[in-house]
Structure formats: C-alpha cells, structure tokens
Amino acid sequence: MPSPGTQAEPLPETLLSGSADTEKKLPSSAPDVKSPAKSASDDNLTPFMRQWTAAKNEHPDTLLFFRMGDFYELFYDDAVIAARELQLTLTARDRERAIPMAGVPYHAAENYLQRLLRKGFRIAICEQMEDPKLTKKIVRREVTRVLTPGTAFDASLDQAQNNFLAALHESDGISAIALLDLSTGDFRAAEFHGPAAHKQAIDELAKAQPSEILLSSNAPADLAADLTRNTDRVAARTRVDDWVWTRDYAVPLVERKLGVKSLEGFGLNGHPCAAIAAGVILHYVQSTQKLDAIHIDSLRFLERSNELQLDPVTVRNLELVESLIAGQDTRTTLFSTLDCSQTPMGKRLLRATILRPLYDAAVINARYEAVAEAHGDLMCREGLRRAFNGILDLERLLARLSLDSAGPRDVAALAASLAKLPELHKTLTAFTAPLWRDLTDRLDPLADVTTIITKTLVEQPPLTLADGGVIAEGVSAELDDLRRISRDGRQSISTIEERERARTGIASLKVRYNSVFGYYIEISKSNLALAPADYERKQTLVNAERFTTPELKDYEVRVLTAHDRAIEIEKQLFAQLRRSVLEAAGRIRRISAVVAEADMLAGFAHLATIRNYTRPELVDEPVLEAVAARHPVIEDWMSATNEGRFIPNSLYLCGQTQNDPETTENTQPSLLLITGPNMGGKSTYLRQAAMLVLMAQMGSYVPAARMRYGLVDRIYTRIGASDNVARGRSTFMVEMTETATILNTATNKSLVLLDEMGRGTATFDGLSLAWATVEFLHAEIGARTLFATHYHELTMLAEKLPRVVNLRVGVKESPSGIVFLHSIEPGAANKSYGIEVARLAGLPKAVLERARHVLRQHERQERRSVQAESETAEPMQMTIFTPLSQRIVDRLNATDVNSLTPLQALNLLEELKQELAKP
Numbered sequence: 043m044p045s046p047g048t049q050a051e052p053l054p055e056t057l058l059s060g061s062a063d064t065e066k067k068l069p070s071s072a073p074d075v076k077s078p079a080k081s082a083s084d085d086n087l088t089p090f091m092r093q094w095t096a097a098k099n100e101h102p103d104t105l106l107f108f109r110m111g112d113f114y115e116l117f118y119d120d121a122v123i124a125a126r127e128l129q130l131t132l133t134a135r136d137r138e139r140a141i142p143m144a145g146v147p148y149h150a151a152e153n154y155l156q157r158l159l160r161k162g163f164r165i166a167i168c169e170q171m172e173d174p175k176l177t178k179k180i181v182r183r184e185v186t187r188v189l190t191p192g193t194a195f196d197a198s199l200d201q202a203q204n205n206f207l208a209a210l211h212e213s214d215g216i217s218a219i220a221l222l223d224l225s226t227g228d229f230r231a232a233e234f235h236g237p238a239a240h241k242q243a244i245d246e247l248a249k250a251q252p253s254e255i256l257l258s259s260n261a262p263a264d265l266a267a268d269l270t271r272n273t274d275r276v277a278a279r280t281r282v283d284d285w286v287w288t289r290d291y292a293v294p295l296v297e298r299k300l301g302v303k304s305l306e307g308f309g310l311n312g313h314p315c316a317a318i319a320a321g322v323i324l325h326y327v328q329s330t331q332k333l334d335a336i337h338i339d340s341l342r343f344l345e346r347s348n349e350l351q352l353d354p355v356t357v358r359n360l361e362l363v364e365s366l367i368a369g370q371d372t373r374t375t376l377f378s379t380l381d382c383s384q385t386p387m388g389k390r391l392l393r394a395t396i397l398r399p400l401y402d403a404a405v406i407n408a409r410y411e412a413v414a415e416a417h418g419d420l421m422c423r424e425g426l427r428r429a430f431n432g433i434l435d436l437e438r439l440l441a442r443l444s445l446d447s448a449g450p451r452d453v454a455a456l457a458a459s460l461a462k463l464p465e466l467h468k469t470l471t472a473f474t475a476p477l478w479r480d481l482t483d484r485l486d487p488l489a490d491v492t493t494i495i496t497k498t499l500v501e502q503p504p505l506t507l508a509d510g511g512v513i514a515e516g517v518s519a520e521l522d523d524l525r526r527i528s529r530d531g532r533q534s535i536s537t538i539e540e541r542e543r544a545r546t547g548i549a550s551l552k553v554r555y556n557s558v559f560g561y562y563i564e565i566s567k568s569n570l571a572l573a574p575a576d577y578e579r580k581q582t583l584v585n586a587e588r589f590t591t592p593e594l595k596d597y598e599v600r601v602l603t604a605h606d607r608a609i610e611i612e613k614q615l616f617a618q619l620r621r622s623v624l625e626a627a628g629r630i631r632r633i634s635a636v637v638a639e640a641d642m643l644a645g646f647a648h649l650a651t652i653r654n655y656t657r658p659e660l661v662d663e664p665v666l667e668a669v670a671a672r673h674p675v676i677e678d679w680m681s682a683t684n685e686g687r688f689i690p691n692s693l694y695l696c697g698q699t700q701n702d703p704e705t706t707e708n709t710q711p712s713l714l715l716i717t718g719p720n721m722g723g724k725s726t727y728l729r730q731a732a733m734l735v736l737m738a739q740m741g742s743y744v745p746a747a748r749m750r751y752g753l754v755d756r757i758y759t760r761i762g763a764s765d766n767v768a769r770g771r772s773t774f775m776v777e778m779t780e781t782a783t784i785l786n787t788a789t790n791k792s793l794v795l796l797d798e799m800g801r802g803t804a805t806f807d808g809l810s811l812a813w814a815t816v817e818f819l820h821a822e823i824g825a826r827t828l829f830a831t832h833y834h835e836l837t838m839l840a841e842k843l844p845r846v847v848n849l850r851v852g853v854k855e856s857p858s859g860i861v862f863l864h865s866i867e868p869g870a871a872n873k874s875y876g877i878e879v880a881r882l883a884g885l886p887k888a889v890l891e892r893a894r895h896v897l898r899q900h901e902r903q904e905r906r907s908v909q910a911e912s913e914t915a916e917p918m919q920m921t922i923f924t925p926l927s928q929r930i931v932d933r934l935n936a937t938d939v940n941s942l943t944p945l946q947a948l949n950l951l952e953e954l955k956q957e958l959a960k961p
C-alpha cells in the first residue's frame with residue numbers, strides 16, 4: 043500500500059544544528075528520490091525490474107531498499123544517492139541496460155539505514171514475502187515499512203533523548219501540536235489560543251526538537267520558515283494531505299487507538315485542534331509502519347499552567363540541555379551536571395523535567411520530602427540506586443516488540459530487566475514519604491510477564507530467529523521431537539561415514555553437507571576406482587568427486603525437513619510470546635514511568651549528598667532568597683577540572699505584590715542592578731539565580747546554604763548575542779524582540795534576567811532603552827529581576843526607585859593588575875576595568891596605551907562639562923533626560939489644571955512652547 047496522503051519536502055540546504063556531526067551541507071536533493079518515472083507495465087522491463095518499478099512508484103519519495111537474498115539492493119538514482127551518502131560501491135545490473143545498483147548486506151542494514159535517516163532521507167523496505175526455495179516464479183515482494191526520521195526506533199537513538207515526530211495544526215486562530223516518540227510510546231498534544239497562539243506552538247516545537255514535522259499540504263510556506271528560525275535542529279518536514287487534518291477523519295482515529303468513545307479522559311475535550319494533530323500523527327504512523335503500534339496506549343494533554351514556562355531562547359541561553367556553542371563539550375549543560383540517573387527512562391525524565399519544571403507547590407513539596415528521606419538514609423539510598431542496575435530501556439524494548447522488530451535477545455533483555463523489579467520493589471518499601479509510598483504501590487513487579495519469557499526462551503538466545511535455538515526445551519513437544527531427529531541425523535552421518543570408509547577401504551572418505559548440494563560422500567580422485575556401484579555421481583571437483591546414495595537422500599529429506607519445521611515452530615512460538623508480552627504493554631509502560639521517577643528522585647538525593655545541595659523552602663510570597671549560592675554547572679566543572687573554587691554568593695529579591703505600598707523604608711528589592719568589570723562574574727550571578735529556581739521547581743535540592751522562594755511562573759532571559767543572526771535577524775533586533783516579549787508578558791511572579799541590555803546599538807540609544815526598561819519593570823511588572831549592565835549611569839536609578847538596589851562584583855587592584863574576587867557586594871561599581879581585561883586578553887601594548895590615552899582625554903572632557911553645568915544650572919537631575927524637558931515637567935506638575943480658565947491654559951501652553959524654543 044502506498045503512504046496515503048504524504049509527501050516529503052526537500053530539506054533546507056543547511057542543517058543549523060548545534061552538534062558538529064550534523065552541521066553539514068545537505069544535498070538540496072536529499073529526499074528528492076523520485077526516480078525513475080517508469081510504468082510497471084512497461085513491456086521492455088524484465089519481470090524483476092517491473093516488480094521493483096511498481097514498488098518504487100508506490101513510494102516515490104523514498105529510497106527503496108529491495109531485498110534480494112542476503113542483500114538489500116538499490117537501483118537507478120536510489121543507488122547513486124546511496125552510494126554517495128554511504129560510500130558504497132556503485133555497480134550495474136543488466137549489462138545491456140547498465141542499471142546503476144548498490145547494496146548492503148541485510149544483517150548489517152540497520153547501521154546504513156540510520157545514517158540515511160539522520161541525513162533526512164525516507165526509506166521504504168521491500169521484503170521478500172515468500173521463501174525463494176518454495177517458488178519457481180519470481181519471489182513476491184512487498185513494502186513492509188517506511189522509515190522516516192521521526193519514526194525511528196532503532197537501538198542507535200540517544201537513550202537520554204526522545205525522538206519526536208510532530209504535527210502542527212492551525213485553524214481559526216487556534217494552534218495545536220502533537221508529539222509522538224514512537225520509540226517509547228510517549229504521546230502528547232497541546233493547544234494554544236489567543237494572539238500568541240502561533241508563537242507558543244512554535245516554542246513548544248522548538249523545545250521538543252522533533253526529527254520530523256507533519257504539516258498540512260495547504261499550510262502556508264512561511265509556517266515552515268518559522269520552524270527553521272526557532273528550532274535548533276532542522277527537522278524533516280512532511281506534508282500530509284489536507285483531508286487527513288479533519289475532525290471527522292482524525293479524531294475517531296485517536297479514539298479508536300486509545301480504545302475510548304470520547305477523549306475527555308485524556309483532557310482533550312474542547313480541544314479539537316489538538317485531537318486532530320494527534321490523529322494526523324496516528325495516520326502517518328499507520329501508513330509508514332503498516333502495523334498497529336500497540337505500545338501507544340495513552341495521550342497526555344499538556345497544560346502550560348502546570349509548568350514553569352521556559353521559552354526556547356531561555357532554554358538555549360541557560361544551556362539547559364545543549365551547549366550554546368555548536369559542538370562544544372556537552373558536559374557544560376545543566377542536564378549533564380544533574381544526570382546521575384541509572385536508567386534510560388530516568389535520564390529522559392530528567393531531561394523532560396529540566397525543560398518543563400513544575401508549577402505546583404504540592405507536587406514540588408512532595409518531591410522535596412521524598413528526596414529528604416533518601417538523602418537522610420545512606421544505606422537505603424545506596425540500596426535503591428543499586429536496584430536500578432541492570433534495568434535496561436523498558437520503553438524502547440517494548441516499542442521494538444510492538445513494532446515487530448525485536449529479536450530474541452531484546453525479549454530476553456526485557457525479561458532480565460523485569461526480573462530486577464521485585465528487588466526494586468523491596469528496596470522502595472523501606473521508604474515512608476508519601477511519594478515513595480505511591481511509587482511503591484504503583485510498582486507492579488510483573489512477575490507473570492518475566493516468567494512467560496524465561497520459560498519460553500533459552501537462557502542466552504541467539505540474535506535472530508533464522509537459525510533456531512531460541513525456544514527452550516519443554517515448551518513444545520513437537521519442537522523437541524524435531525530437534526531430536528535433526529540431532530540424531532547429524533550423529534547418524536558420522537556413523538555412515540565410518541561404515542562407508544570400512545566398506546570401501548578409503549580412509550579419507552568424507553560425508554559432508556552444504557546448502558546447495560545437501561548431503562554428499564566425497565572421494566578424492568586417486569581413490570575413485572574404489573567407489574562402489576551404488577554411489578550416484580553428484581558433482582565433480584578438481585581433485586575429488588562427490589556422490590550420493592539412496593540412504594543419504596532419505597536422510598537428507600528427514601533431517602532437513604525436521605530442521606526447517608523446527609525453525610518454523612520456533613517462529614510461531616516466538617510470535618505467540620510476543621503477543622503474550624504485548625498484552626501487558628500498558629503495565630510495562632506504567633512501570634517504566636515509575637522506574638523513571640524513582641530513578642530521578644534517587645539521583646536528586648545522591649546529588650544533594652555528594653554536592654552538598656540543600657532543601658529549598660517554598661513559601662507563598664514572591665521572594666527569592668539564597669544564601670551562599672553556587673552555579674551548579676560551573677561549580678561542578680571547576681571541581682572536575684581542579685580549576686579553582688567557586689565563590690558562593692547570596693541573593694535577596696522580592697517580587698512586587700498588589701498590596702505593596704508605593705515607597706517604604708525597608709522595601710525589599712525587586713530589581714538588582716549589577717555593575718562591575720568584564721569577567722567579574724555578573725552573567726554567572728544572573729544564570730545562577732535561574733538555575734536555583736529551575737532546580738527548586740524540578741523538586742530537586744539546590745546548590746545554596748539556604749534558599750527560600752515563591753513559585754516562579756516563567757523565567758525570561760535576555761543574555762548575550764544569540765546565533766539568530768544566521769537566521770535573518772540582527773543582534774540588536776533579536777535583543778529588542780526578546781525584551782519586548784519580556785515587557786509584554788512577564789508578571790510579578792516571573793524571574794527576569796537582563797544581561798547587558800542595550801549594548802547592541804549606539805551608547806545613548808542603548809542607555810535610554812535600558813533606563814526606560816528598568817523603570818517599566820519596576821513600576822509596571824514588579825517581577826524578580828536581575829539586570830547586569832556596563833551603563834554606570836543606570837545605577838542612579840537605585841536612588842530614585844524604591845525597589846531597585848545596586849550590586850557590584852568585587853575586584854582587587856594589585857600592582858600586577860586586577861584580581862576578580864567573584865563576590866557580589868552592595869553598591870555600584872565606581873570604575874570599569876575594560877582596558878585591564880583587554881590586557882589580560884593579550885591586546886597589543888600599543889593599542890592598550892593608545893586606549894588609555896583616549897580614555898584619559900575623554901574623562902577630562904567629561905569632568906570639564908560637568909563643572910560647567912554645575913556652575914550654570916540647577917543641581918544635576920537623577921535622569922539622563924535633558925533638563926529642559928524636566929523643567930517643563932516640573933512646571934506642569936506645579937500647575938493645578940482644575941483651577942485654570944481656558945484662556946490661562948492657552949497662555950500656559952504658549953509659554954511652554956516658548957520655553958521649548960529657547961536655545
């Protein structure tokens with residue numbers, strides 16, 4: 043069957059990926075593999091090529107892997123592309139027509155397939171559907187699977203990451219997405235309303251980093267452009283016919299798959315767009331996998347209100363799961379720092395939790411309590427962590443079984459992992475915190491499933507079913523009998539050999555077997571005269587002659603038939619085992635979730651111990667207080683590389699509440715203005731605040747001596763120049779867009795980090811924008827804000843605005859230069875050390891001296907103009923705006939407008955105008 047209603051879009055020319063090995067030029071024609079435009083009924087074609095052409099025409103946008111015996115062969119342009127991409131030798135089939143051909147051995151195909159998928163190709167696997175030995179005509183072949191980047195579920199996937207297939211649906215101002223990781227069964231959907239719906243959907247997609255995105259065939263082209271701009275890894279884009287994206291077709295697909303009459307239980311009622319996106323995903327999976335993916339048995343509707351919101355910019359800026367610099371050591375991410383999970387499920391959950399921390403005090407506190415208990419009991423904690431040892435990727439093993447691509451060893455691995463559950467269950471019962479109790483209750487040890495597998499399979503099964511030896515003795519009486527015949531047959535062969543040697547007197551006579559000629563007696567040419575008359579000649583070699591006898595022929599039939607039949611029965615029993623295990627698919631998936639959560643929490647407890655993290659206190663006020671806090675990633679990095687010691691710093695912030703009086707003596711700061719030299723540690727201090735909140739809202743302990751905080755609804759960052767320049771926006775434009783988002787959407791529960799805002803433009807423009815932004819954040823938003831800046835003028839705001847406080851990073855001047863203390867102190871920096879830092883960076887002496895000279899001149903000029911101003915004018919205003927506008931403002935402030943007659947008002951206006959006209 044062809045893939046109905048799908049069509050791959052050419053990939054963009056460049057992969058804008060963060061990882062070095064994918065940062066390659068893709069051939070623009072990568073997935074364009076529509077060759078040749080032939081008709082299967084073309085009379086000139088051989089029957090074989092007619093069969094190939096028919097399969098290719100059904101899947102024109104794929105590379106067709108055509109099974110021929112022990113090889114998958116590719117022909118025409120497919121062969122040329124595969125040879126180029128996989129460095130295969132290009133040969134030719136049919137000397138006359140010279141059809142390009144390239145192939146890979148079927149047992150090694152997996153590796154080649156994955157390489158092509160990673161390059162964005164789609165692949166159709168055309169299998170032999172009957173045994174070539176049993177047919178005299180051409181073997182029947184069918185496309186059994188279509189592989190696409192988003193539907194991969196092979197063993198080479200990164201175990202710590204999901205491989206998502208996404209669908210994006212937009213209709214009547216509503217944007218919805220669905221995400222499915224076929225390799226684990228993780229299936230989610232979300233829907234967004236209002237003016238920001240589209241952006242929110244794109245942001246969610248960017249966070250999920252799907253490998254493939256399904257779009258409607260009539261979706262606008264710029265939808266795809268948006269995705270490219272906001273997604274780090276460029277996903278393959280596949281168009282699906284618009285008729286699939288309809289409520290009548292797509293929603294019943296989801297209902298049928300989940301076995302329900304309504305999607306209410308999955309939180310999808312009233313969210314038809316999300317349900318349609320989920321349905322499109324299922325349609326696509328069915329058309330590519332050609333079988334029912336049993337392990338997809340639930341769907342999670344994502345509620346943004348339950349999460350701490352992180353937009354993709356913040357995820358990238360804070361280097362939560364990926365390093366900012368492409369190809370850089372991934373050990374510098376928060377994920378790598380916190381990852382001490384023992385199982386792949388635990389790793390994936392940790393990653394997902396970093397990207398979606400909680401926004402629910404009860405759940406967060408329940409986690410703290412569980413971590414506290416494990417933290418406080420070394421024996422139990424270590425016992426628990428040991429219990430995860432040997433639990434392999436339950437979700438992915440199950441998925442492979444569900445998609446019928448699990449071999450005997452996969453099933454044995456599943457059983458070995460499940461066999462660890464009773465021990466895990468026992469270890470968990472030692473804990474009493476409610477969350478541990480809940481996990482213990484949910485941990486079904488699945489003993490029945492383990493028993494079925496261990497009873498059915500031999501202890502160490504072979505990789506494939508092909509040669510048998512997979513099913514244990516005692517499972518099937520018929521199989522045991524056939525095996526005996528086959529075994530006895532081999533013994534009889536040696537008896538025959540001995541007897542025939544004695545009969546003929548030829549000591550070197552051999553009885554052997556090969557797959558082409560079956561059993562035979564081999565006699566060397568020199569002994570041919572001794573061959574008895576009942577020997578029938580079978581094959582002549584250079585130095586020997588091969589014979590058979592009626593007895594040997596009879597043996598052959600019995601032994602080979604027994605062997606083939608035994609393998610047939612093994613296949614049937616294995617299929618039956620697969621079905622039995624899949625009946626427990628839902629239970630296995632639920633257990634995987636329990637294992638993942640227990641593993642992650644045990645990891646938090648372990649980190650708390652080895653890194654000295656402490657339990658945060660979650661309160662009902664918008665505070666953010668941390669005593670002696672550290673940046674988890676830098677601290678870990680420094681201790682791993684023995685590069686110094688991280689200097690702890692404290693933080694006190696309080697978001698503005700509705701009841702806050704306008705000004706009071708002891709107002710807590712909502713905005714910290716941090717000044718100080720480059721390299722002083724300003725950015726680190728900012729990021730550290732975000733890390734603390736993020737970890738705390740994941741339910742983890744934090745790197746601080748003490749932390750007290752109120753829930754944060756969203757973390758905003760405007761940090762440094764990002765790589766969007768490559769995506770068509772200037773540094774300054776990116777900066778302003780990000781700032782606009784903050785000012786338009788932050789609340790008093792948010793955490794805002796602004797690092798060197800305004801530096802991307804002319805000094806005074808930048809300063810003015812930064813100034814106005816601080817005022818707006820202070821007056822209108824009241825979010826907990828950290829603002830690092832090199833504009834010293836901004837520090838004046840601390841005197842004017844009650845909730846703004848100045849902090850500076852400590853430096854010590856010494857004869858040999860400046861020393862960064864990395865401590866955060868009260869007050870504003872009185873000096874910048876740009877030239878000193880430039881010296882440390884190795885700028886040429888001449889440039890440094892010239893810079894010092896220019897700086898001195900500039901400072902002298904500045905002093906002169908300040909002097910002149912103080913002699914002539916009123917005291918300097920605490921504002922960067924001109925005194926003239928301030929005079930007008932003062933005049934207006936002093937006027938009681940209600941007491942003015944219309945004429946007086948007009949006169950006042952005229953006076954102000956004249957004031958403006960003064961030089």
Ligand SMILES: Nc1ncnc2c1ncn2[C@@H]1O[C@H](COP(=O)(O)OP(=O)(O)OP(=O)(O)O)[C@@H](O)[C@H]1O
Pocket residue numbers: 676687688689690691718719720721722723724725726727851864865
């Ligand atoms: N508290 C600390 N303890 C130890 N080292 C630190 C600390 N804070 C920062 N550092 C180190 O100092 C260096 C500079 O830090 P950071 O980038 O935060 O400085 P900055 O003031 O933001 O500089 P710039 O203004 O140039 O961006 C980094 O290498 C960082 O690892």
